Amino acid sequence: MNYIIIVGATQALMALGILLKNKKNNGQHDNILSYLLASIFLHLTISFALNVFWPDSKIHQQFNTFIALAYPGLLWCYMRYLEHKGKPIDILLAMFPALCASVAYFWIAAYVINRSGELPPFIKMYNSISGYAYTVLYIVYPVKVLAKANKIPVFWKMEKRMLRLAAALLLFIGCAFLVITIWTRLFDISIYFNAIHLWLRVIIYSILAIICLSIIYIKISSFLYIHVYQQDQPQHHHVHLQEDQQCPAASKYHYSTVEENEKNAGIDYVNILAKVENLMAQHKVFLDPSLTLEILATKAAVSRHHLSETLNQYLEKSFYQYVNEYRIREVVTLMDQYRNRGENINILGLAFRAGFHSKSSFNQYFKKVQGCTPSAYLKSTPHYNLLNT
Secondary structure (H helix, E strand, C coil), rough: HHHHHHHHHHHHHHEEEEHCHHHCCCHHHHHHHHHHHHHHHHHHHHHHHHHHCCCCCHHHHHCCCCHHHHHHHHHHHHHHHHCCCCHHHHHHHHHHHHHHHHHHHHHHHHHHHCCCCCCCCCCCHHHHHHHHHHHHHHHHHHHHHHHHHHHHHHHHHHHHHHHHHHHHHHHHHHHHHHHHHHHHHCCCHHHHHHHHHHHHHHHHHHHHHHHHHHCCCCCHHHHHHHHHCCCCCCCCCCCCCCCCCCCCCCCCCCCCHHHHHHCCCCCHHHHHHHHHHHHCCCHHHHHHHCCCCCHHHHHCCCCCHHHHHHHHHCCCCCHHHHHHHHHHHHHHHHHHHHCCCCCCHHHHHHHCCCCCCCCHHHHHHHHHHCCHHHHHHHHHCCCCCCCCC
């Protein structure tokens, strides 16, 4: 039991640390994940302390925690913000059951401490009310999340998978609460109570650990996509961008001189680049979010090594930098078209359409290529700084 608790608490703390480390780039939906992870960490830490310092206390079997009442509501809020429909009132409503239960929880805790472990008579009422609240919240919210998850923009496909997994797991807990509630009303299960309570706690703690692990996976995947694949980029680039929030007037992309590449004269850079440029400009292969160096080399009928050398040595760009610059050009072109027609612009939708599958990587590359954020670009006077030379 303690092993599962400490693993879950550690994973919650790790995930929370990853979110807080990148806090300046977080959206409101990430902040809600921070609330959820902080709640899980506090829940498991308290449980671990009770098991270590009061292992034989009856309060383990007769005291429902208040923190877990917030999990289903926070999951619902997370989905709402992914849909860009979330409001601060949603967070307050999600936390309200837990806040109400916390008052009774600490009142009972103070009573137990002052009476040397004696349980108060009103603890049965607290457990009964909180038990019904668990059953309702852990069924209603997950069902709503699963029913409306398809409305989340496809840009958030990884987050959508995590959301569905978490909702399904919380719904399982809710169904378990419902079965136990009905069972206790129909039969006398007092002789099985300790075993049922123990296994229910094991299941809940394991599910919380799985949810934390899924959040870690998503955040690490986003980090790797942005940073790890950029480690092979040269330190000297031929693209110079202003660092302020105003978009620069133009950017020029220069190729390395012939003299600098004489050592690689065995590779026909010009021919390889021509093939790749045709695939990118005419066939728009960059729109495929799963495009890799191997796939592009196959389409261009060149070896992976020669393509990599052409991009790294001739253009002085990594594969991902090269491809994502085309994706940014596509996004900017679409943004200008929509703006000229006076139509509403869904920036994230355009990013996914251009081949991105991570909001953070899109924002980073847009700022790198255009010299400003997407929203700042939309507010600026249209210009055509789009890799044109």
